[in-house]
Amino acid sequence: MHQSPSKPESRLASITFFAKTHPGDVCGSNGLPLTPNSIAILGRAQRLKDLKHPNLCQYLDFVRGKHERTIVVSEYFGTTLQDKARDALLEPLITRILYQIVCALKELAEHNLVVHNLEPKHILLDDCDNVKLFNYGLYHMTRCGDYVPFPIGNVRYMPPERFLGAKNNIKSDIWSLGMIVAELLLQTTFWPNMKISNITRKILSFLQVGNVFEKIAREHNCLERYAQIHEELRSLIELCLSVAPAKRPLPTELLSHAYFSKDLNTYTYTEPPKSNVLLYRCPLEQIYYWWQLAGGDVQAELKKEGLIRSEAPILAIPQIVCLNGAIVGPKRSQSYLMDDRVVPLKLHNLFEKLCNLPAMAYFPLIHSPKFPHNFGAGMEQLPLVIREKDIEYQFYRVRLFSRLLKGYPYTSDMIRKEAAKDIPPYLRGPIWACLLDVIPIGSYEKIDKFTPTSTDRQIEVDIPRCHQYDELLSSPEGHCKLKRLLKAWVTAHPQYVYWQGLDSLTAPFLYLNFNNEELAFLSLYKFIPKYLQWFFLRDNSAIIKEYLCKFSQLTAFHEPILAKHLSSINFIPELFAIPWFLTMFSHVFPLHKIMHLWDKLMLGDSSYPLFIGIAILKQLKSTLLSSGFNECILLFSDLPDIVMENCVLESQKMYECTPKSVSHRLHVLREEPLTEFDITPDVTLAHLQAELCPRISAKDFTNLLHHAPSDMCALDLRSAVEYSHVRVPHSTNVPFVATQLSEPRLDTLGVPQLEELIQGRIVICISNTHEHAVQFSKFLVACGVLRVCILHKGFNILHTIEPNILISN
Known part of the structure; x- marks a missing residue:
């Protein structure tokens, strides 16, 4: 058993700031309200999560709060350089710090990012004196500071060109680095009281000085220390502090x-010893996910530290509002000012929740029969909502799927088997990709996503209406990504056209x-x-008609009374079901409901969506049966709240019991x-439209007869004479010529105990004459x-089956 230490150190921290607010009622060029800056920040910040480098603190989450508040959660541990430098540092350590910061800047430059926020308190050092940059993404996520009401960066470390309006140059960060190292070498803080x-x-x-480093040393009475610095190191810092950016070296040149x-080995990153705490060996983003499940709340932590303060709204009411939107009133509260305090997130609660887990659960062995990997097996009977919030269960599932995903595509069968139980929300994206047999090979980069096409106008109209309640999808970054994906799909499928609804279909994947x-x-x-083969052809009418026809037949198969009622009031699926199936329900349900629906959909075949449609009708059954045509139209124009778990269970049940x-x-x-x-393909659309009930194939009929005869009831409609010559085992003869079908009652057929016979079974009508x-x-x-x-092709097809399944007299 793995026991937690008495005081786990925190590895995570959060900072918070406010985005700039737009003036009231300002609209963009498209006539829609402007996107709040905090949402724009959220969209831009996402790419920072992908930066993983030993010298960069990992970004984990971005949370949008009230009144344009943005909260950033990232890795944070060790000591800041600001604290470390209170004691004089030796030259080799300073060189190590310099080298590792340059490594971090090189990594950022390769991703076209700049820091412009480099200062000693944003440089962390661990026990091995490894450097990690913290809060390096603020400039990028706020679009060069445009989205926030405060300047970014410490004036003391800013290069001259930043004051003159230059930005996005990595060489500005080289100047900041030069100033930080110069302070360390001269063992002083520059202009502390100015x-x-x-x-x-x-x-x-x-700008008028030749040697900036020497000038600063002279100003601070440190010429003697300046002269004692190693000559090559001194010239390196002088190079970094060149007034002209062009003369400063790039990170690659510095390295x-x-x-x-x-003595390169003394400067490079030293791998810290593996932690005895198994939890710390897990990826940091997983630790943060579990921390949230264990009751962790970033906003609550910030409130405790006084970074979020509640104030009475009445204090913010303006005294005068001018016609042009200008406001005269109380000044903005002090609590809205930039506060750069860092709040560590305590992991005690998480350790308590996970302290009794077996060590095997952290690294499950999936191919060793001796060692079980199915931890949490007893919890599978609990409702999905509870399982998704249970810290222990999600720990087991995330660790197991993490291992399985590393082995994909060789583990695809195991992934499918485990996904049938449930899919952890944390890994849903990559698991869906595995269930769809996706193997990335870099093909997306080669697709033209930028050349204007005839569909661009429609795409631009659809995107601002697509799941805009979601903060990520409503951000400018989300809009750009969705547009690129849609254009790429249209370009990659010249045989198809862009139909409205493709945006809703793409949204869950994005x-x-x-x-x-x-x-x-x-x-x-x-x-x-x-799931939607040929749905996006220019003329998709035959495909849609066939789909809706099959939907009507399956509704009659599973819900005959409802099907009869809807048919009697002429409320056909064309009036409500096209957006359901064209977007796989992603247009009619919010994203959080789609996730659970598609979890099951991914495991089924192309027929599964039809059963989801029937499950929705089942939930609305009592309302529909008491409604006329107009009421049904109103009901579906604003669909009532559907209980998704019931819908998923019901559709799964129908899917499994339907041949x-x-x-x-x-x-x-x-x-x-x-x-x-x-x-066979000779069953045309006209045939389907004429038939209320679906057909079953001879193959499925034989399968039922051999393996589940108690699940079926075969009604043979041939004459009594034909039936006496040859028949299907366990079948019941109901001669069609003798039946009275005018009155819909089973007892008019004159077959004893027919009701008991067909109860709970698949009823198969067999005849030589299809029309009968x-x-x-x-x-x-x-x-x-x-x-x-x-039965498709009627009784005659059964003669050709080998070995023979018929009984002859």
Whole structure:
């Protein structure tokens, strides 16, 4: 057993700030209200989560609070350089710090990022004197500071060109680095008691100076220390403090400088010893996810530290509001000012929750029969909502799936098997990609996503209406990504056109893979042929008609009374179900509901969405049965709240108990060719429209007869003479010629105990004359009989099956 230490150190911290507010009622060029700056920050910040480098603190989360507040959660541990430098540091350590900061800047430059916020309190050192930069993404996430009401960066370390308006140059960070190292070498803080305006003038005065480092040393009476610095190191700092940015070295040039090459091993990152605390060996983003499940709340932590203060709204009411929108009133509260305090997030609660877990659970062995990997097996019976919030269960699932995903595609069968139980929300994006057999190969980069096309106008109209309640999808970054994905899909499918609804279909994949556009694109690329084959053709009427026709038949199969009622008031699926199936319900349900629905959908075949549709009708059954045509139209125009867990369970149950051929459609992507014992392509749309009940294939019929005879009831509609010659085992003869179908009551058929016979079974109508089976199946549906279908190709097909299944007299 793994026991937690008495005082776990915190590895996470948060900072908070306010975004700039827009003036009241300002709209953009498209006539829509402007996106709040805090949402824009949220969108831009996401890419920072992908930065993983030994010299950079990892960003973990960005939370949007009230009144444009943004909260940033990131890795944070060790000592700040500001604290460390209170004692004089030796030259080798200063060189090590310099080298590792340059490594961090090189990594950022490769991602086209700059810091512009470099100062000693944002440089952390661990026990091995490894450097990690903290809060380096503030400038990027606020779009060069445009989204916030305060300046970014410490004036003391800013280069002259920043005061003159230059930005986004990595060489500005090289100056800041030079100033920080110069302070360390001269063992002093520059201009400690000087006003900001005077420091600004001082730095601008350097534009007239040849050697800035020497000038600063002279000003601070440190010439003697300046002279004692190693000559090569001194020239390196002088180079970093060149007034002209062009003369300053790039990070790559600094790293290859001769001064470092002499003793490179003492300067490079030292891998810290592995922690005895197993939790710390897990990825930091997983620790943060579990911390939240264990009751962690960033906003509550900030409140405790006084960084979030509640004030009476009445104090903020303006005294005068001018017609132009200007406001006269109380000054903005002090609590809205920038407060750069760092609040560590305590992990005690998480340790308490996980302290009794077996060590094996941290690193499950998935191919060793001796060691179980199915931890938490007893909790699978609990409702999904509870399982998703249970810290212990989610710990087991995340660790297991993390291992399985590393082995993909070789572990794809195990991933599918585990996903059938449930999918942890934390890993949903990559798990869906595995279930769709996605293997990224870099193809997305090669697709043209920028050349204007005829569909651009429609895409631009649709995107600002697509799941805009979600903060990520409503951000400018979210809009750009969604546009790129849609354009890429249209470009990659010249045979298809952009239909409205494709944006809603793409949104869940983008939401789950916001930082991995290729995975989002490939998931969509695989999803559409699997579930919506040929739906996006320019003329998709035949495909949609066939789909809706099959939906009507399956509704009659599972809900005959409801189907009969809807048919009687002429409320056809064309009036409500097209947006359901064209967008796989992503247009009619919010994202959080779609997630659980698609978790099950991904495990089913192309027929699964039809059962979801029936499950929705089932939930609305009592309302629909008491409604006329107009009431039904109103009901579906504003769909009531659907209990998604019931919908998922119900659709799963129907999907599993329905023979595959009953939901057969011609327009699907097939892995195996059809045989004569399947439902053959000669069944046209006209046939489907004329038949209320679905057909079952001879293959499925034989399968039921051999393996589950108690689940079926075969009604043979041939004459008594034909039946006496040859028949199906366990079948019941109901000669069609002798039946009275005018009155929808089973007792008019004169078959003893027929009701008990068909109760809870699949009822299969078999006849030599197809029209007889069609009429009789309609009669059974009118009687309210569940799960009625017709044997495709009638009784004659059964003669050709080998080995013979018929009984002859």
